[in-house]
Amino acid sequence: MNPARYEKWVAAVCDRAASPITSTAHYLQCHHLPGWYQTCADLTMETHFFEMPFEAQALRQAEALGWGSFFVKDFVKSNTAQTGSIARSPQEIVEILEHLAEYRGEIEGGVALRKVEQYEPRSEQRYFVMNDKSYGPAGIVPEIVKTVASRVSAPFYSVDIATTVEGTLQVVELGDGQVSDKKNWPLDRFVDMLIENASASASSKV
Numbered sequence: 001m002n003p004a005r006y007e008k009w010v011a012a013v014c015d016r017a018a019s020p021i022t023s024t025a026h027y028l029q030c031h032h033l034p035g036w037y038q039t040c041a042d043l044t045m046e047t048h049f050f051e052m053p054f055e056a057q058a059l060r061q062a063e064a065l066g067w068g069s070f071f072v073k074d075f076v077k078s079n080t081a082q083t084g085s086i087a088r089s090p091q092e093i094v095e096i097l098e099h100l101a102e103y104r105g106e107i108e109g110g111v112a113l114r115k116v117e118q119y120e121p122r123s124e125q126r127y128f129v130m131n132d133k134s135y136g137p138a139g140i141v142p143e144i145v146k147t148v149a150s151r152v153s154a155p156f157y158s159v160d161i162a163t164t165v166e167g168t169l170q171v172v173e174l175g176d177g178q179v180s181d182k183k184n185w186p187l188d189r190f191v192d193m194l195i196e197n198a199s200a201s202a203s204s205k206v
Helices: 003-015 024-031 033-043 056-064 090-104 143-151 187-205
Strands: 047-050 070-074 111-115 125-130 133-135 156-163 169-176
Touching (some): 003 024, 024 033, 033 047, 033 143, 070 090, 090 111, 125 143, 125 187, 143 156, 143 169
Antiparallel strands (some): 156 169
């Protein structure tokens, strides 16, 4: 959901005498790339943000970065159709944004240009942070995930980590936990995490 739709959902929950675990502010903190980037800039790929429309001045700024290629996305998603998400020239950035707007219906938030990194094949793993505690699909959590958890204080979010070809762990992205697929997580492990936090929440209210 974009910010307006999420705010409507929060209002609907509150109208029913309930309160959401994740506020709109926390949702955008993890759902939108600029919400967490500055906090974790040293742990992830270099990224620059631009407003829409993406015009000639932005193209000149992108060219001045001196990158041979650009990973193009809006504040939430990348383009998976046709040309994909990698622009090999500043001019190709515009083409990818046009495809992204066509298939997603909008450019959400703005434009993010990320420096392309080379990762080891199939090295990407998903972790979750809930109530500031880190969880892994097999119980093991890398230090980089714990570092993210110490910096980003939101009720529930995912952290995707990959290994570069140089052997360094790097944050690929964060996501709001409500809309993040469990990926390689065994279902019982994921449910145990939710139960543990539900039990802790219930105990704190006694």
